[in-house]
Structures are given as structure tokens and as C-alpha cells.
Amino acid sequence: MELHALTIHELQDKLRAGETTAADILASVCRRIDAVEDKVHAYITLTREAAELQAAAADAAIRRGEMEALTGMPIALKDILCTRGVPTTCGSRILADFVPPYDATVVEKLRAAGAVLVGKTNLDEFAMGSSTETSYFGATRNPWDLDRIPGGSSGGSAAAVAADECVAALGSDTGGSIRQPAALCGVVGMKPTYGRVSRFGLVAFASSLDQVGPLTKDVEDAAILMNVIAGHDPREATSATVEVPDYRSFLNRGVAGLRIGVPREYFLAGIDPEVRVAVEAALGVLEAGGARLVEISLPHTEYCLAVYCIVAPAEACSNLARYDGVRYGFRAPEGRDLLDMYKQSRSAGFGAEVKRRIVIGTYVLSSGYYEAYYKQASRVRALIRRDFDQAFTRCDVIATPTSPTAAFRIGERIDDPLKMYLSDILTISANLAGIPGITVPCGFTAGGLPMGLQFLAGAFQEGLLIQAGAAYETLAATGPLIARRKRERMPLD
Ligand code: GLN
Numbered sequence: 001m002e003l004h005a006l007t008i009h010e011l012q013d014k015l016r017a018g019e020t021t022a023a024d025i026l027a028s029v030c031r032r033i034d035a036v037e038d039k040v041h042a043y044i045t046l047t048r049e050a051a052e053l054q055a056a057a058a059d060a061a062i063r064r065g066e067m068e069a070l071t072g073m074p075i076a077l078k079d080i081l082c083t084r085g086v087p088t089t090c091g092s093r094i095l096a097d098f099v100p101p102y103d104a105t106v107v108e109k110l111r112a113a114g115a116v117l118v119g120k121t122n123l124d125e126f127a128m129g130s131s132t133e134t135s136y137f138g139a140t141r142n143p144w145d146l147d148r149i150p151g152g153s154s155g156g157s158a159a160a161v162a163a164d165e166c167v168a169a170l171g172s173d174t175g176g177s178i179r180q181p182a183a184l185c186g187v188v189g190m191k192p193t194y195g196r197v198s199r200f201g202l203v204a205f206a207s208s209l210d211q212v213g214p215l216t217k218d219v220e221d222a223a224i225l226m227n228v229i230a231g232h233d234p235r236e237a238t239s240a241t242v243e244v245p246d247y248r249s250f251l252n253r254g255v256a257g258l259r260i261g262v263p264r265e266y267f268l269a270g271i272d273p274e275v276r277v278a279v280e281a282a283l284g285v286l287e288a289g290g291a292r293l294v295e296i297s298l299p300h301t302e303y304c305l306a307v308y309c310i311v312a313p314a315e316a317c318s319n320l321a322r323y324d325g326v327r328y329g330f331r332a333p334e335g336r337d338l339l340d341m342y343k344q345s346r347s348a349g350f351g352a353e354v355k356r357r358i359v360i361g362t363y364v365l366s367s368g369y370y371e372a373y374y375k376q377a378s379r380v381r382a383l384i385r386r387d388f389d390q391a392f393t394r395c396d397v398i399a400t401p402t403s404p405t406a407a408f409r410i411g412e413r414i415d416d417p418l419k420m421y422l423s424d425i426l427t428i429s430a431n432l433a434g435i436p437g438i439t440v441p442c443g444f445t446a447g448g449l450p451m452g453l454q455f456l457a458g459a460f461q462e463g464l465l466i467q468a469g470a471a472y473e474t475l476a477a478t479g480p481l482i483a484r485r486k487r488e489r490m491p492l493d
Contacts, residue, residue, distance in 0.1 A: 003028035004164040005486075008073050008221040011167060015062060015072055022058035022072025025167075026051055026116055029074045033118075033165045036492045039146055042160035044079045044137050045087050046119040054116040061114060069228050071114030076166035078157050079120035080127055081212070082201040083107055090203050091125045091135035091153075094323045094330045094349030104201020105236065106170060106212050106229045113228045118166050121156030125351045126320070127177055127205045129153050130423035133414050134353045141410070142185060143490050144449055148407040151181030151423070157215045158185035163492060168216040168225060172202055174209045175308055176403075176427025179439040182215050183402035183452025186441045186482055188469065189215045190222050191427075193459045194434035195240035198233030206315035207238075209308075209431040217482075219440060219470040223247035226462060242460050250466040255475075256290030258468065261395030265301035266426055272405045274445045279401045282442040282453045282472065286399070289475040291468075294395045298387040301429065303380050305421060308428045310364050310377035316354075317361025323349065356417065385433045392458045397468050400426055402439040402452030430456050438465040441478050448489050450482075 003011065003025050014020045030048060037043060051074065058072035077083065080090045082100035084107075089095045103111070110117065124134040132140040132155025140155045142148040143163040150159040154171030158181035161169050171178040173191035182189025190213045197212045204210060214225035226247045233239040262283060267276060287293050325331035325345030332348050335341025350358070364373035391398060404425060413420040430437040435456055442453035453472065457464040472478070 004032040006167070007217045008070070008167055008224050011073065016067065022055040022062070022116060025072055026055040026074055029118060029164070029166060036143070036163050037165060039141065039492060040143055040159050040163050040165065041138060041140050042121055042156045042163065042165050043076070043119045044089055044091070044122050044156070047086055047117060051116045051118050058114050058116060068112070068114035069224060070110060073115050073168065074118045074166050075110060075115045076118050076121050076157060076160045076169040077107065078123055078154050078169065078171045080123060080172055080203045081107055081170060082203065083117070083120065086120065088120065088203070089137070090127070091123045091137060092350065092354070093136045094345070096136065096330060098328055102201065105198035105233045107201065109228050121154070121160050121169060123156055124153035125354050126203070126316070127153040127172055127174055128316070128353050128357055130176070130180055130420050131413065132156060132181070133410065134351055136351060139410055142407045143492060144186065145407065146491055148409055148449070149184070151184035151403070151407065153177040154215065155181045158182050158187055158189065161185070161187045161215050161217060163490070168214060168221050170212055170229070171215050172210055172212050173431065174205050175312060175431050176424035178213045178215060179427050179437055179452070179454060180403045180423055183439045184407040184450065186450030187215055187217060188219055188222050188438065188440050189213065190226065190438040190462070190465065191430060191436060192226065192230065192462055193240070193436045195238050196436065196460065196462065197229050198236045198239050200233055200236040204319040206312040207319065208315060209312060219466055219473050220248070220251055222438065222469070223251060223466045240460070245463055247463060247466050250463040251470045253467045253471070254290065255286055255468060255471040258291045258397065259294050259395040260286055260291045260468070261294050261296040261391055261398040263296050263298045263301070263391070263398060263400060265298050266400035270404050270422065270425065271401055275401045275404060275406065275451050278443045278451045279399070279453055282476065283399060285476045286472060289471060296391045296394055296398065298391060298429070300380065300383045300387050304384060304429045304432060305425055307377045307380050307384065307432060309360070309421060310373050311381065311432070313357040313361035314365050314374050315361070317358045317365070320354065320358060325349070353417070381432050384429060388433045388435055388458070396457070397464050398456040400454045400456070402426060402454040406445045406449035406451055426454065435459050436462045436465055438469045440469045440472055441482055442476065
């Protein structure tokens with residue numbers, strides 16, 4: 001098998017055995033990018049020259065016998081993570097020329113762990129979307145079917161991992177933006193607990209919901225990346241001081257005796273029958289593996305989307321106030337005075353979806369409406385959190401579908417925001433409650449599109465997600481399944 005098709009841990013075995021070099025691994029990934037990127041368009045910026053230097057440094061380190069957690073691993077970054085000296089666009093015209101003077105903490109950590117950073121991946125503008133169609137730089141395509149969306153907003157990261165254009169990637173998840181595209185592209189994606197991974201240098205969308213996390217080819221790789229990126233950051237006020245376990249130690253624990261909660265509200269109307277059948281089959285596999293299925297209820301589930309659609313835009317409109325054309329970013333040349341310059345810069349710099357969120361956010365925060373909308377949404381959010389607290393007294397993890405449908409066609413939902421928002425109906429509750437979630441591939445539709453199984457756990461219980469996800473992968477043998485289907489089906493070669 002070609003090097004670009006392997007996982008982090010497989011490549012590390014080869015490096016350790018002296019069977020390959022970081023330079024060879026990067027060359028393989030670059031050849032793959034040359035062969036398929038025209039069709040997929042996963043990247044906004046490629047940083048090949050810098051990556052070659054990093055690969056050379058990795059090989060030198062290996063010769064000295066110094067192997068760090070990610071030495072020589074070609075990793076991609078969602079283009080919402082600040083990278084020193086490398087454009088960070090957030091998929092927006094307003095930041096098209098922005099070059100940050102510093103690295104996000106997670107980027108620093110990847111560098112320190114020896115990673116080779118191959119490029120910045122495409123996303124919905126400012127991570128607002130579920131399809132990667134709202135990017136100023138054009139849409140990304142799903143490698144399993146090029147007429148379909150890869151999910152979003154971390155669609156570039158998910159597509160790049162699925163198409164072997166990198167070994168793993170980082171994304172961000174505010175309402176599902178790691179898990180939904182991972183599910184739709186047939187890869188693993190994890191949203192950590194709020195506060196588990198530093199948000200320093202992650203361009204803010206909705207600060208009380210945003211988290212950075214990994215998109216990988218299997219659960220073991222997710223554990224490896226979590227070991228690197230998790231942990232306290234004194235530069236980030238909401239960063240948790242909770243100790244970080246070795247996430248790899250959860251890999252081979254199996255599910256015997258694990259109580260898996262199945263929330264009835266997540267299997268109701270709107271879930272595609274194929275997805276429901278696949279997830280129910282997955283639950284059967286887990287039960288056969290010794291897990292105990294427990295029926296649970298999360299009674300406030302029906303309010304999650306409404307709460308999210310108030311809280312996220314409210315925070316977004318505040319965060320986006322900084323893009324005024326003055327200090328950095330796009331500035332319209334023809335402003336008559338300061339106010340007019342603001343207006344023109346923002347009108348031309350932001351796309352339609354971002355403007356929609358700014359308008360909604362401004363409305364729900366405005367005097368007279370604040371109590372009725374934002375305050376009320378915050379109250380309901382507390383109830384949603386309490387649902388999970390109560391559920392986790394009866395089960396260790398919760399299992400649900402990740403996305404109600406497999407990948408939809410490009411253009412299918414772009415003019416219907418409500419339909420687009422429904423893509424996240426099963427993922428946003430975790431962001432509202434601040435708890436971690438993982439998606440693992442759980443098979444294909446009759447049309448050959450991947451589907452995902454989501455596990456949720458209590459705060460800082462990422463280890464349980466790794467345990468359940470890895471156990472499912474082994475029991476259902478999804479790793480090899482994906483590889484086989486990939487060779488047969490991806491319309492890339
Ligand atoms: N799709 C959701 C939205 O449009 C979530 C996006 C995200 O998680 N960044 O807001």
C-alpha cells in the first residue's frame with residue numbers, strides 16, 4: 001500500500017523500523033495531492049516548501065534517535081487556526097490576505113511534536129455552515145462522490161483525510177463541524193470537552209461552543225493527536241486545568257460491561273432510514289461485544305437547534321465586530337468617511353451566510369429582545385446540560401447517529417438555511433452542554449456513501465469515547481472495510 005494511505009501509527013511503525021523516511025512520506029502525500037486535489041479542492045493554501053524543511057528536520061531527528069509523538073506526520077490544519085507567516089483566511093474574503101504573526105497553541109504543539117504541516121484546509125466562511133459551500137474560495141467536494149458536499153464546516157479537513165491528501169487534520173466544532181463532515185467523508189472526528197483543547201489562535205465563531213479537535217483515519221490516530229493537543233494553556237481563559245490522561249491507554253479496553261445509553265429522541269423523524277438501520281446494526285455489534293444498551297431520554301432535545309440558532313449567532317456577531325477594515329483584513333477602497341468605510345468593507349468582505357448570522361445575532365441581543373431570546377435560550381441551554389448530567393448517571397456513553405443523512409448534493413440545501421441547519425440536529429447538543437463527542441464510520445448507504453456513529457460522554461471523559469470507538473472499530477472491522485471500499489469506489493484515480 002502507498003504511504004499516503006496509511007495511518008499515523010502505521011507510518012510511525014515504518015519510521016521506527018527504518019523502512020521509510022519523513023521525506024518519502026511527504027513526497028507520497030504530495031503526489032497524492034497533485035493527483036486528486038483538482039477534483040476534491042480540500043485546501044486553500046499548500047505549504048509544501050515549509051513542509052519539506054520540516055520533513056528534513058524530522059529525518060534528522062530520527063537519525064539522532066529522537067522521535068516525538070508526531071515526528072514526520074503530514075498534517076493539515078483547518079484554515080481558521082492561526083499559523084505564523086502562513087495566510088489564515090477563515091474561508092472569507094475579509095481575511096483573504098491575513099497573515100497571522102503567531103501560531104495557535106495547537107499549531108505550536110503540533111510543531112513541537114514533530115509534525116509536518118502540509119497546508120490549510122477549506123471551510124465554510126468563518127465555520128458557519130454544514131457543507132463547505134459558503135467558502136469564498138469555492139466548494140470542497142466529497143471524495144466518495146464528487147457531486148456531493150463533504151459536510152462542514154471542516155469539510156476540507158475531512159475530505160483531505162478521506163482522500164489521503166494528509167494523514168490527519170485538525171478541525172473546529174461549534175455545532176458539529178468536526179463530527180458531521182467526518183461522518184460524511186467516512187473518517188473519525190472528535191470534538192473534545194469545552195476547555196480540553198486550547199482555543200488560543202482559533203479564530204472565534206461562538207466562543208462558548210468552539211473547540212478544536214482531530215479528524216483521522218482511525219480511532220488510534222485520534223488518541224495520538226489528542227495526546228498532543230489536549231491540556232491547559234495559560235493564554236486561554238476557558239482552558240481547563242484537568243489532568244490529561246494517556247488517551248492511547250483506552251484503546252484496547254473493549255466494551256464488555258460498558259453501559260451505552262440510546263436516547264430515543266435521536267432516532268425519531270428526520271433520520272434517514274438507511275442511517276437508522278446502520279446505527280441500529282452498530283448498536284447490535286456493540287451489544288454482541290458485551291456492552292449493555294440502556295434506553296435513555298434527553299427530553300429537551302427538541303429545543304437544541306432553536307437554542308443554538310440564538311446563542312451561536314449572538315456570540316458570532318460580537319466576535320465578528322472586529323473585522324472593520326481598519327487594523328487588518330479587507331478594506332473597501334471607496335469609503336467616503338469612516339462609517340461608510342466600515343459598511344462597505346463589511347458588505348463586500350462577508351458572504352451571505354455570515355451576514356445572516358450577524359443580523360440574527362444583533363437582533364437577539366438588541367434591547368427589548370435580549371430577555372425574550374438570548375436570556376431564554378441560555379436558560380434552556382442549562383436544561384439541555386442537565387439532561388446529559390442525568391443521563392450519565394445511568395450510562396457511561398451515549399450512542400446516536402452523527403448526521404441524519406449521508407452526504408447531500410452540492411447546491412441541494414444552500415438556498416434553504418433551515419434545511420442546512422438541520423444537518424447538525426444530532427451534534428449541537430454536545431456543544432451546548434460542553435461535553436465531548438466522537439464519530440466513527442459505521443458503514444455505507446446503498447449508494448456507497450459513508451455514515452457515522454456518534455458517541456457522547458460526560459465532560460473530560462474523552463477516554464471513554466476512544467474506548468467505545470476503538471472497540472466498535474475492532475468489532476465491526478470498519479478500518480479494513482473503509483480501505484477496501486476506498487479502492488473500489490472513490491472516483492479519484
Ligand atoms: N453547521 C453549524 C453552523 O452552521 C455548525 C458549524 C460549526 O460547528 N462550526 O453553525
